[in-house]
Amino acid sequence: MSPHPASFGAKLVPFIAKPFSSLPLHNPHPIWHIEGKAKFQVGKAFYRPAAQVVRDLGILAAAIDQSDTGSLRVLDAMAGCGVRSLRYWLESGGNWVWTNEGNPEISAILHQNLGDAIEAGECLVTHQNANRIFFDCHNRQDYYEFVDVDSFGSPESYLDTPLWATKFGGLIYFTSTDGRTVGGRSPGKSLSVYGAYARSHPAIQEQGLRLMIGGVQQQAARQGWGIQPVFSLFTGETYRVMLRLVATRLLTAQNYGFLGYCHHCGNFQTVSWGQLGRVVCFYDQKPLVLSGPMWLGALHDYHQLGRLKSLAQEWGWLKRVQLLSLMEAEADLPPYFYPLAEIGRRGGMDIPMRSRLIQALQQGGYRATPTHINPQAIKTDADLNTCIATAKKGEG
Numbered sequence: 462m463s464p465h466p467a468s469f470g471a472k473l474v475p476f477i478a479k480p481f482s483s484l485p486l487h488n489p490h491p492i493w494h495i496e497g498k499a500k501f502q503v504g505k506a507f508y509r510p511a512a513q514v515v516r517d518l519g520i521l522a523a524a525i526d527q528s529d530t531g532s533l534r535v536l537d538a539m540a541g542c543g544v545r546s547l548r549y550w551l552e553s554g555g556n557w558v559w560t561n562e563g564n565p566e567i568s569a570i571l572h573q574n575l576g577d578a579i580e581a582g583e584c585l586v587t588h589q590n591a592n593r594i595f596f597d598c599h600n601r602q603d604y605y606e607f608v609d610v611d612s613f614g615s616p617e618s619y620l621d622t623p624l625w626a627t628k629f630g631g632l633i634y635f636t637s638t639d640g641r642t643v644g645g646r647s648p649g650k651s652l653s654v655y656g657a658y659a660r661s662h663p664a665i666q667e668q669g670l671r672l673m674i675g676g677v678q679q680q681a682a683r684q685g686w687g688i689q690p691v692f693s694l695f696t697g698e699t700y701r702v703m704l705r706l707v708a709t710r711l712l713t714a715q716n717y718g719f720l721g722y723c724h725h726c727g728n729f730q731t732v733s734w735g736q737l738g739r740v741v742c743f744y745d746q747k748p749l750v751l752s753g754p755m756w757l758g759a760l761h762d763y764h765q766l767g768r769l770k771s772l773a774q775e776w777g778w779l780k781r782v783q784l785l786s787l788m789e790a791e792a793d794l795p796p797y798f799y800p801l802a803e804i805g806r807r808g809g810m811d812i813p814m815r816s817r818l819i820q821a822l823q824q825g826g827y828r829a830t831p832t833h834i835n836p837q838a839i840k841t842d843a844d845l846n847t848c849i850a851t852a853k854k855g856e857g
């Protein structure tokens with residue numbers, strides 16, 4: 462059984478920043494890392510260089526908001542070695558960063574890495590359970606413009622609590638590293654984490670992002686609030702969503718519903734609440750396997766992605782420009798994708814070439830694009846039968 466969040470918090474020592482010189486590090490041969498403009502040590506803290514793409518998109522989104530409002534107060538609730546805090550401060554123009562990390566044993570590393578920000582009076586380091594911090598902010602009506610929640614595992618304990626610490630109009634960056642729960646192998650668990658039943662089908666990675674957005678949207682709606690997805694990112698192992706909190710309820714029966722998959726013919730369709738109980742596959746009238754409820758609206762905010770992309774271009778982050786272009790193209794396509802292998806298998810042919818199939822579908826009047834979620838898949842508004850027929854034509 463996982464510990465009650467309060468018991469984790471009780472073990473942690475509330476820790477207010479001390480001058481960094483009072484917390485010496487005893488490593489005579491420190492290893493320095495560089496990411497963006499940040500230079501830092503990791504020591505025993507958790508740090509994955511491969512997750513830089515996640516941090517880069519966060520830095521861009523925070524910088525855009527800073528340029529819109531002239532202010533950026535960041536709450537980095539699970540900071541690890543503090544690389545994000547440092548980058549929000551150095552690169553996004555953060556004017557105040559609250560860096561919280563549950564493990565007090567990495568305090569010295571955090572104080573060293575954030576020494577300049579602390580000395581400038583623009584950073585506070587604490588060691589508390591993140592949920593205590595969120596409620597503390599709410600209690601003191603101290604709301605943040607950017608809340609980063611980089612948790613391990615499935616996010617059930619943190620799907621609603623960060624909302625209480627966030628300013629209306631502000632951003633929250635959510636994480637899940639739990640693919641099992643959203644992939645249909647553990648629908649009972651997904652019911653308790655997201656209030657949604659997750660089933661298995663070929664587009665489960667997108668389902669993971671949509672379950673997370675839907676879960677937060679539903680929690681926000683209970684308070685009369687809403688969330689707008691800015692971007693959703695699947696990195697091959699982890700699920701991240703950047704959501705904007707607004708003071709208006711945005712959940713509707715249209716944007717929060719079910720995804721149906723027909724194991725017989727391989728087609729997907731969205732299913733609304735009103736159709737429940739009388740829904741079958743549109744193509745062959747076979748029963749559908751339903752997942753949800755989940756977010757069925759746009760995966761990303763197309764307009765915001767454009768702004769992130771311009772900034773990435775300005776900063777010379779060309780790989781991020783490429784990624785953001787891919788995300789722009791898929792932003793409002795149907796809430797699933799078709800793996801190329803699935804098209805080949807069901808069509809009884811070789812795996813079709815992605816670029817050729819996309820081009821042929823577009824020539825046939827359909828929307829079609831690669832997806833950042835799976836490089837061996839396409840997103841399209843054509844059905845699977847059309848994809849197979851189009852790929853077959855290309856073969857001949």
Ligand SMILES: C[S@@+](CC[C@H](N)C(=O)[O-])C[C@H]1O[C@@H](n2cnc3c(N)ncnc32)[C@H](O)[C@@H]1O
Nearest residue numbers: 507508509539540541562563564589590591611
């Ligand atoms: C994924 S790591 C953070 C990595 C860091 N954000 C980065 O980008 O390199 C998660 C961190 O959260 C801390 N943590 C886990 N549960 C926590 C909680 N309930 N409250 C505060 N910190 C927590 C862990 O000690 C760990 O350092």
Ligand SMILES: [Zn+2]
Nearest residue numbers: 723726742745
């Ligand atoms: Zn069917």
